[in-house]
Amino acid sequence: MFSSFFSTAPPVDPTAPNFHPVSSKFKDAELYGELSPKDTEMLCTSSGFVTETQVFYTIAADGTSIMCQVIHSAVGVWYPTIQFTCKIFNPKTKERIWKSINVSNYVCPAPAHDKRSSKADEFSITYKAVPGSDYPESYVIRANPTPELQIFLEVTRPAAIPGFKIGKGDQGGYSYFGPDPKNAEGYVIHRFWPRYKATGHLVINGKANPVEGPGMFVHAIQGMRPNLVAASWNFAHFQSEEHGGVSAIQMEFKTTDAYGLRGAGSGGVMVNIGSLVMDGKLVAVTAETSGPNVPKTDKQVVKSRAIHLKPVHDPETGYQKPTELLFEWAGPSLQADAPGTYSASLTVDVGDVENPKGLIEKVDVLAEIPYVIKMAVNYVAGTKPYIYQWINPATLSITPPGSDSPTNVEGTFYNEATFIS
Template structure:
């Protein structure tokens, strides 16, 4: 499937599309694809170039951010590398706890469980099902990357908030790369639980701290070398207790020049997927495609969009860091008694270079990824990816179907901006 990843041979038609975004495959009524059990099973492939991840994000009631991530990386002929990353950040004390390790004795589908569950000496993600309950699916997340850091969480999806991907069926969720989508050079897919309830505790240096809050879960796969997938990524998840429970998430990537609408050289296509949860119900699933030359100020209606505001050169990274970020959503209602369109917007101030606001850290990505992945990416001249991570109090403005006056939800926004080239 990925035999052509390193090929430079042009397609037969030089202007044939080399990118097939999920954001253009499905019409409004087809955007919501409910997850099947298979969708959140790990592939754990050992062939080709595939990077797969499960990530649990939690924001507690006091604004503390907790992240647990499994990364399964298959790089060509090398044996897969399995990495566990845990990050805990308290914005009040500015204390950051971050650990990333390669795990030992990794197993997918431990005894008696399917491939939605995984374990190793240093962690376990155990999927649980309780059909017919208020929380029909959950994960028990136990992680101890080092003895000084231990995380214990129960992460549960409410029955009223379905997991989703863009589009139904086996093709749902996939953006494909290369001139032939039936035999792609690579792909990207995301599957989400957009709002979860999380309870548990962490132990840091022998001190226990209880945790309670809300967050999200994502299972994502890149079936391609990362530097060929995208030149940049944006991600955001907002959680609020207001109006019975509110969530807003977005994931956006921008393709390299090679992958575009009219063959090699027409790339720089942005694909954005997202969702809104209002009243603890999945209210809308949103997606949007933006092609090179299009601007956010155009006539096209907003569907799912992120805009960097007042970008400023950061001498530390060499990239144009935003001083603010605007997120916008619009999509058909999934709530039966509220037909029409849900809209929302959120504008967050992340500060300038000298006075950042809510900055958790700037991450030199090549310093953190597995060695074999670094070898494959870093040989590309000039590639030095950086990831900015923030968490801030924020207000989401929601316009419900049939209403012109927005309602506001106050909560916390965790957001990222990643620059690759």
């Protein structure tokens, strides 16, 4: 710890970038990075400040939203905390089930499997590979979070819809914090399955409810205190069975003021990652950097944007919540038989404070995160992070290469807006 007093290294330029977004690291034609088996293995680190999640978002045929998540949290000298959380919401009946438990006897890898599989007394997630088949990968999720709820789901990835990260190789997917990416102060990475097929059932209070429908999977790691990673997040998840299977996803975060492209104080940089699936095929991957000192133009080949519209003050949370949101995608086609650019857009009306539309919940983050993280994270006094969660019917307008007019696709849209500071 005393070496810094005697360092002979040149001083860091205070206007040099101290944030290095993955969305700026790769050329337009190099955004798609295939996943290796190691990419979706759990790190399960026990040192430093690392939060790691596996999240499965399913939209059942009746419109029910099902989220299952494993959270592995390492907080310095404390033993890692492992949570299993699930949220089930039926937009027709408004029935909502939310369970979050600290699990016992967590093991990763699960016996006879690699680190894509894990288990505890309360759940198991088992990865299976069937190379060469129409569905070469799957996860089986079994969970008994409470006596009133049991979950069994198998999610399978179609061969024509591979998982992805932004950019190829070991460095693909990573955004780095700090002046030197090779000695980073922290990092963020996301790996996705943009569309899967889910089958199974939920047992709620002794009654079995069959589940079948599309969804998406994300494996995410934050190698840094969460209050330093981002000031806000947006997440978008559209699924439809029309046109052979369509999906559109986005994950976006905005850096805090401390991390930006011109050093400390130049933050507010937005990193947006997305993808489009059409006709049951992955057709485009998108990634865009925006914010201070990064001008946007409508002539860009690649767009990946989440825009809050008509914000209003929410006295319950203290934040300016959107009443509408606009999501935009554009990127080079990944299909050899359809060269050119795919583009898409979606606008969703989520209502105002008094008359919300599709609101599942406003999640008080500090009430839900593990105690040790809450104690270790120094949120600014008076700051209360919240996640708005919505699910609504929506129309995705998607334009294939060479088309003069968009194809309108009707589907279900789940989205989140997270405010941290």
